[in-house]
Amino acid sequence: MPEIFDLSPHYPAHDWLATAMPEKVPHAQLIVSAQGGMAWATVQAYVKRLLCLEGGCGHCPSCKQTANLTHPDVHLVFPVTASAGDGTSESSLAEFRNFLKFNKFPLVRTWIDALDASQKVVQISVKEAKRMGDLLSLKSHSGGYKVLLIWLPERLHDSAANKLLKTLEEPEPKTAIFLISHDEESVLPTIRSRCQAVYLPPWGAEHVRQWLIQERQIDPNQAKLLSALSGGEPGVALDYLENRERLVPLAENFAEWMRLAFKKDLPGLQNWVDTIGAWSREQQRDFLHFSGSLLSQLERLRHHALKHGTLEWFPDVPFNASGFSKLMSADKVLLMHQTMDDAYVDIGRNVNARLVFFDAGLRLMKAF
Numbered sequence: 001m002p003e004i005f006d007l008s009p010h011y012p013a014h015d016w017l018a019t020a021m022p023e024k025v026p027h028a029q030l031i032v033s034a035q036g037g038m039a040w041a042t043v044q045a046y047v048k049r050l051l052c053l054e055g056g057c058g059h060c061p062s063c064k065q066t067a068n069l070t071h072p073d074v075h076l077v078f079p080v081t082a083s084a085g086d087g088t089s090e091s092s093l094a095e096f097r098n099f100l101k102f103n104k105f106p107l108v109r110t111w112i113d114a115l116d117a118s119q120k121v122v123q124i125s126v127k128e129a130k131r132m133g134d135l136l137s138l139k140s141h142s143g144g145y146k147v148l149l150i151w152l153p154e155r156l157h158d159s160a161a162n163k164l165l166k167t168l169e170e171p172e173p174k175t176a177i178f179l180i181s182h183d184e185e186s187v188l189p190t191i192r193s194r195c196q197a198v199y200l201p202p203w204g205a206e207h208v209r210q211w212l213i214q215e216r217q218i219d220p221n222q223a224k225l226l227s228a229l230s231g232g233e234p235g236v237a238l239d240y241l242e243n244r245e246r247l248v249p250l251a252e253n254f255a256e257w258m259r260l261a262f263k264k265d266l267p268g269l270q271n272w273v274d275t276i277g278a279w280s281r282e283q284q285r286d287f288l289h290f291s292g293s294l295l296s297q298l299e300r301l302r303h304h305a306l307k308h309g310t311l312e313w314f315p316d317v318p319f320n321a322s323g324f325s326k327l328m329s330a331d332k333v334l335l336m337h338q339t340m341d342d343a344y345v346d347i348g349r350n351v352n353a354r355l356v357f358f359d360a361g362l363r364l365m366k367a368f
């Protein structure tokens, strides 16, 4: 199978990929993309180039092992629940490989769903920090580079983050560490400052459309709509496609929230806050993330940059997206995004969820 970058020679990661050589690779890099974005696929392409004797031929055992995440010198760290085996990524390795095998553009929620853990805390634990140290002290199997891939450093437990910090400060020779983040602001500043940051933009709606048709055999009309809704991030398009039923309650609650804000319906807001306040924190954060993306779609609709009705994918959700988008202005959209971002951070900090959503609801009412 061709690498996705063969399909898009203009994707701006090519300069970065050229640094995937033993004498050029930085010790620690923070790779940032949106959820459902290009980070994993690009990092895998990078590691292939770094470990392959032919610079990433795609055919040798090293390239194949890197592609299916079984290379003995590539170690994986990702968030899990405390109750999963020994509470480290080791116990969920098979699930994680399988998870990425079918979708190299993961969302945090789809991983939490794969773990069946929406009611649990999903993080990189302090036990994992010890495991990271052990992995890096191992000898390289091939005599070349050792690679540590850490997905979601924003979910590092504080003590795990402190241990990682020491590792970043005292680099082992021939070791390359990649921290793959979808929420850079939530990564500890001390960790961020020790990494070289790489920002991966969206692939682009047109590439996503072609990819859906060619690689996923999606009907062209459906591919057009999905790519338009995706914001150019392939994993977002796949999420709409594969998890439609799962997303309906999020879309319904977004529509309800906007309706309440516009009508300045305070008793309605109180009822809505009771509903949403009973969700788990993971579900609440996911709802806010999803709402932010729907808001961006409304904004694009307002500027006629999006031809399809925003909630067209959810025909049963009563919401007049194009009518609603006409009520918005640049100032309002900015305020609404800030409100959702603040709420997202507060929920992550364990602030009382009912207070957070009530306050956010009041702020949105003032926006109209």
Ligand SMILES: [Zn+2]
Binding pocket: 052, 053, 054, 055, 056, 057, 058, 059, 060, 061, 062, 063
């Ligand atoms: Zn190779």
